[in-house]
Amino acid sequence: MFLAIENVLCPAEVAAIRAEAAEMTFDDGRVTAGRFAQQVKANAQAAPSPELEAVQAKVQAALMAHPVFASAARPRAMTRLILSRYRAGQTYGLHVDDALMQGVRTDLSFTLFLSDPDSYDGGALEIEEPLETRAIRLPAGSLILYPSTTLHRVSPVTRGERLAVVGWVQSWIRSPGQREVLFDLDRAVQQVHAQDGKTALFDTLTKTRSNLLRMWAEG
Template identity: 55%
Template structure:
């Protein structure tokens, strides 16, 4: 299940973050890539330090507080976030994310865009699916989440600079198919409640949702 989520970061958040991002120290992005991904990865990533730690904490809080992210991903934990940037000519070829990062299984990958699409040309995130490729280049503050099992790439940047936050989540529900069923069921019961208020049908949907989550969750 691939989902785009708008306004994970608000205007004030973005102003604060982008006031710090240009002043961070950066290193070759290949340092955090697996042995095969290093051959196709060409970007820069913020180096460890207090300023990066503060941004990671702030952005992680915003992501985990987002209701759509919580319902779609069922996050148990996030990896330390990476702030990446791609100048002109830089790219990240087709790859699959590592199954384990920082000792944690990766179930869901996400990219949170920090600059608007008109600030740079190229740099689209392209995700391969069974029905073809899907391309994403979202407004600043918006995020796309997708299963970590997918092949994906970042197209070459032609003009300007692409800046984004990338990270991974371990989900309480390992299976993407089961996460999608729970997400759809949750949306349906919430829409029913909003339209009709408490009802027998809402209670039955809530019971089914809770018991499926209880059956599938790995705590």
């Protein structure tokens, strides 16, 4: 499942992170790439610092509190977040994310865009699919969530600066198909409650969702 989630961060939060990033030191992004991905990775990422830790904590808290992200990802664990930066001429060639990072199985990948798309050219997240390649550039504060199993790239930036937070999730629900069923059930539960309140149908749907979670969640 590919999912664009709007307004994970509000404009003021995005502006504050960009201001903080402007004061940070950035290192060569290849230090966190796998053996073969290093050959095609040319970007920068924020070096460890108390300021970066504050940004990481702020973003992770926003993600965990966002109902759509929580419903779609069912996060059990998350890697340490990376604040990445691409400037003119920088890119990240075609690659697949490592299956294990920092002891976390990577089920889902995400990019949280921090730069307004009008402020830079290029820099699309391009995800390979059997029938087409998706090219994604979202508004600042919005996030794309997608399977870590996919081949993807970041096209070369030709103007401006592309700033983003990237990370990976290990889900309580390993199967993508099962995660999608539960995501659809969440939306159905919300819609039924909004329309009719706590009805017999609402109770049946919540019972079904809970029992599927018991069946599918990894202990």
